[in-house]
Amino acid sequence: MRALVWHGKEDIRCDSVTDPQIEDDRDAIIKITSCAICGSDLHLFHNLIPAMLPGDIMGHESMGEVVEVGAAAKAKLKKGDRVVIPFTIQCGECEQCQRGNFSLCQRTNRKGNLGDKAFGHRTAGLFGYTHLTGGYPGGQAEYLRVPFADTTHIKVPDGIDDEKLLFLSDILPTGWQAAVQADIQPGDTVAVWGCGPVGQMTIRSAILLGAEQIIAIDHLPERLSMAAAAGAVTINFETESVIERLNELTGGEGPHKCIDAVGSESHVNMGQPDTLLDRAKQMVMLENDRPHVLREMIYACRPGGVISIIGVYTGLADKIPMGQSMNKGLTFRMAQAHVPRWTDDLLRRIEDDQIDPSFVITHKVDLSDGPEMYRTFRDKADSCIKVMLKP
Amino acid sequence: MPITNTTQIARSKGDPRIVRKGPSSLTGSDRLARALGWFSIGLGLTELMAPGFIARTLGLESKEGLIRAYGARELASAVPTLSVDKPVGLASRIAGDVLDLATLSSALRPGNAKRDNAAIAFALVIGVTLLDLVAFAEVKASHGRERGTQRDYSDRSGLPRGPQASRGLARRDFDTPPDYRAEGSVADAVPATAP
Structure with a gap:
């Protein structure tokens, strides 16, 4: 089969690889009909996340049709079922899964000893990501082996386009969780840093949850549009002072809720000297992340407010103003999305025409064009916001 | 050494294996920049560790300190050249090339016994400068936002009922789960008193 394969920093190729096989009774094989490139794939593209191996298959946003089912998964899945595959792999039985913390599943990281060493305690296995989270082959491919398939799937009905359903795999529930974990209340002012695909889903989620005013912060005109x-309401941080504008828009009080949909790779900007220092430190491995957005959110947030972090951070981040955070009594919530916790509800909202996630797709290409699209997406060229791939 | 070597991370037995490799997302200019970055590291280390040898070879005996400083400069420009911010590294390499040429031109004086060596070095630096210029121009062109046209997405709300009609729609049947609540009110916090 064809698959997008990681060969090293900035080196993705559409290779021919051997087909996946059923390895366990709980496995299923999916024929991928649609998949996508995620912003967090760029962290892998830039080699900022450790423990990738040349030959790893990329991708954690995918959907398709079940073509083979292991014996233990047959009660829940059958050939021909149309499914979206969450980026998190979950057993459904461990203590964390029982609590709904599916991205913290205790059993599905097949390289849990690495996860224990890196994070203190292992987290869930993830598709197409680092070997610290299991190193499972990803879904930017023609076929995907889904481990724990009886609990790692979202059945979706026929009659709705892939474009509307694909993002149940990641960015829609991720954006939703960003808004939910901010505990948005009607009347709130919510500031969202980053208008990439997750930021866009967060903005829609905040509206559905009743936020009174949403302020979106980015510097790319097409994303702000x-x-x-x-x-x-939009703020272009290259032409406006974020802090001054946020204070103007909130009567000097600051937003009630601040959401980080940027994560590790904050934009480096001559007007923001801390971003230059972070980039220099990141280059010589003195720091993993560039947490400019986090610093700005802590400074801007209203005392007693909530900081919701959904952008991916990879390791160590410097100069986080804990003094401001503590004295302002801020609440921090963060996690990789617990995808299946939200997807039944979100699927119903798609069917009910409350949200149509396909708005975010700006490029739809064949899988073989994937390597080129990684560059286009990274460079924000051609007004690229979200790339959908068709195997 | 990659972390994967020291931790002995290996791909699992049943995972798909590469049968035939396809074209890479790396462009020719990316590869050239990478080669120039590694060249910077090699030259920088040599200048740092053997400035006396370089000075004697070029007839620049009094400039060991300057050559060592140039070594540090080479290493500093190698880091961004090997990163995803290649234009920054290549620009700093071009500035360094100008300094190198200026220094070498002083070794081309008629009285220098090693003038021939200096002339060879001068020609080599001109060649490397041309490579730096080509790499810089191509990397800037291939990594810019200029490709295609800038689009406007102001018709893409993603909310079929419109933003205003969608505001709070989920509140009809969704409450923040108890484990995600961050806010409360005094009424929630103070126990009810008996009438």
Whole structure:
């Protein structure tokens, strides 16, 4: 089969690889009909996340049709079922899964000893990601082996396009969780840093949850235009002072809720000297992440407010103002999305025409064009926001 | 050494294996920049560790300190050249090339016994400068946002009922789960008193 394979920093190729096989009774094989490139794939593309191996198959946003089912998964899945595959692999039985913390599943990281060493305690296995989270082959491919398939799937009905359903795999529930973990209440002002695909889903989720005012912060005109389309007030951080504008828009009080949809790779900007220092430190491995957004959120947030972090951080981050955080009594919530916790509800909202996630797709290409699209997406060229791949 | 070597991370037995490799996302200019970055590291280390040898070879005996400083500069420009921010590294390499040429031109004076060596070095630096210029121009062109046209997405709300009609729609049947609540009110916190 064809698959997008990681060969090293900035080196993705569409290779021919051997087909996946059923390895366990709980496995299933999916014929991929659609998949996508995620912003967090760029962290792998830039080799910022350790423990990748040349030959690893990329991708954790995928959907398709079940073509083979292991004996133990047959009660839940059958050939021909149409499924979206969450980026998290979950057993459904461990203590964390029982609590709904599916991205913290205690059993599915097949390299749990590495996870224990890196994080203190292992987290869930993830598709197409580092070997610290199991090193499972990803779904930017023609076929995907889904481990724990009886609990790692979202059945979706026929009659709705892939474009509307694919993002149940990651960015829609991720954006939803970003808003939910901010505990958005009607009347709140919510500031969202980053108008990439997750930021866009977060903005829509915040509206559905009743936020009074949503402020979207980015510097790319096309992304700000997409945020404004959903009713957000926009701030271009290259031409405006974020802090001054946030204070203007909130009567000097600051946003009630601040959401980080950027994560590790904050934009490096001559006007923000801390971003230059972070980039220099990151280059010589004195720091893994560039946490400019986190610093700005802590400074801007209203005392007693909530900081919700959904952008991916990879390791160590410097100069986090804990003094401001403590004295302002801020609440921090963060996690990789617990995808299946939200997907039944979100699927119903798609069917009910409350949200149509396909708005975010700007490029739809064949899988073999994937390597080129990684570059286009990374460079934000051609107004690229979200790439959908068709195997 | 990659972390994967020291930790002995290996791919699992049943995972798909590469049968035939396809074209890479790396462009020719990316590869050239990478080669120039590694060249910077090699030259920088040599200048740091053997400035006396370089000075004697070029007839620049009094400039060991300057050559060592140039070594540090080479290493500093190698880091961004090997990173995803290649244009920054290549620009700093070009500035360094100008300094190298200026220094070498002083070794081309008629009285220098090693003038021939200096001339060879001067020609080599000109060649490397041309490579730096080509790499810089191509990397800037291939990594810019200029490709294609800038689009406007102000018609993409993603909310079929419109933003205003969608506001709070989920509140009809969704409450923040108890484990995700961050806010409360005084009424929640103070126990009810008996009438």
